[in-house]
Amino acid sequence: MTTNIALITGATSGIGKATAIHLAKAGYNLIICGRRSDRLITVSDELSAIGAKVLVKVVDLRNKIDVETFISSLPPEWKKIDVLVNNAGLAAGLSSFADGDLEDWDEMIDTNIKGLLYISRQIMPLMVENSKGHIINIGSIAGKEIYPNGNVYCGTKHAVDALTKSMRRELAEYNIRVTGIHPGAVETEFSLVRFKGDVERASKVYEGFENLVADDIAEAIVWCISRPSHVNINDLVIMPTAQPAAGFILRK
Ligand code: NDP
Ligand code: 8X3
DSSP, rough: OOOEEEEEEEOSSSSHHHHHHHHHTTTOEEEEESSSSSHHHHHHHHHHHOOOOHHHHHHTTHHHHHHHHHTTSSGGGGOOEEEEEEOOOOOOEEEETOOOOHHHHHHHHIIIHHHHHHHHHHHHHHHHHHHEEEEEEEOOOTTTTTOOTTTTHHHHHHHHHHHHHHHHHGGGGTTTEEEEEEOOOESSSSHHHHTOOOOHHHHTTTTTTTTTEEEHHHHHHHHHHHTTTOOOEEEEEOTTOOOOOOTBOOOO
């Protein structure tokens, strides 16, 4: 029996890394990518120790030529991708529109929307050819609601939500499942990235309440893909109990 293959974008930290570990434990072989090569090697070693075969690729998803080369140059045995987890993404800054940094806007739009599209465009034909597959798009509560100064990040995640619905509508006839996962606050490197390395500001985001951890989301992803093939989990919104709405956290 052949082993299933999952490709996870942004597997160098946080939700992507946790998902890679959970999928390795579930018996998957993994293609992992991200920009930080040292991190990819560390994660790869961890996955190999669990028993998974691993293919590592350093790639910036904003570069459509590199994304195309990455997938077209995969060895044939790695092209039968069963699961694509579109996880790579970021928030950059937390400012009003009037104070917004255009570089931040470009980075979020280019990564969260265009990067997700570039890699999906390469993998969908492979899944269509196999008449099976499962695409998991990591959206956010910021793709369901908005919060003060979330503006462009919220816009990119609303776009992910719309793209997820469009993919599901279009790919069902090829037996390809599509799931949107929309977390609230998960303690990862997310806030450190958003606040550009300001450790104190980033750690304050998670003070005084019990945030989600990356394993919470990874477990949900494994649950979605392990449902029987006639069952598609369309959409999961997963929140800390203390965060009943976007941008609203009950802190002690
Ligand atoms: P992390 O910052 O820990 O992880 C983000 C991952 O995305 C890293 O592996 C990073 O890898 C990768 N990445 C970012 N930009 C690029 C790029 N241009 N090309 C390739 N890879 C890239 O944050 P999270 O784990 O929290 O974030 C994962 C996803 O979850 C994101 O889409 C985020 O928007 C979403 N999310 C997060 C929430 C949270 O509260 N943490 C809540 C809701 C959704 P590298 O830097 O090595 O390239
Ligand atoms: C991030 C969700 O609520 O931390 O996508 O902004 S939140």
